[in-house]
């Protein structure tokens with residue numbers, strides 16, 4: 001009886017410790033919703049990911065000026081949305097998420113949705129755009145940390161396959177995106193994958 005009790009108590013402690021550990025590991029990042037930055041109400045139906053959780057994370061840069069204040073970042077994002085709708089003729093902004101050098105994460109298409117950012121990968125990836133031009137420098141620490149927090153949360157909540165491959169846009173298309181310096185940095189991240 002005593003043995004059983006000890007066993008039960010120790011099992012309970014282990015289970016509780018595990019759940020505490022799990023809660024501590026997964027920080028839910030603050031994500032600024034599209035409804036907070038967009039003035040448009042878009043009725044078009046979104047396309048769900050074909051592979052969910054997706055096995056790729058594709059990193060982009062916007063190749064524009066950066067932003068270190070939320071109001072400026074939101075103005076830039078509205079410009080991208082306009083460009084994607086008016087010039088590219090897409091239904092909405094193409095990226096799943098955007099990151100500013102203000103350290104904020106902005107929702108684009110969000111989780112579970114196939115964006116419009118990397119042909120052949122849209123249905124099986126989350127596309128993250130870091131606002132700025134990263135040919136000659138890397139994004140600041142606030143932006144890097146925001147990307148990492150977002151991916152970490154994605155894998156912990158089953159929104160990104162935990163065995164995901166991280167790639168830069170240039171690996172899937174003849175483009176300079178996400179910029180030389182940012183691409184060099186991505187290659188040092190553990191999930192970065194060389195495509196065949």
Ligand SMILES: [Zn+2]
Pocket residue numbers: 059060061117169175177178
């Ligand atoms: Zn790109």
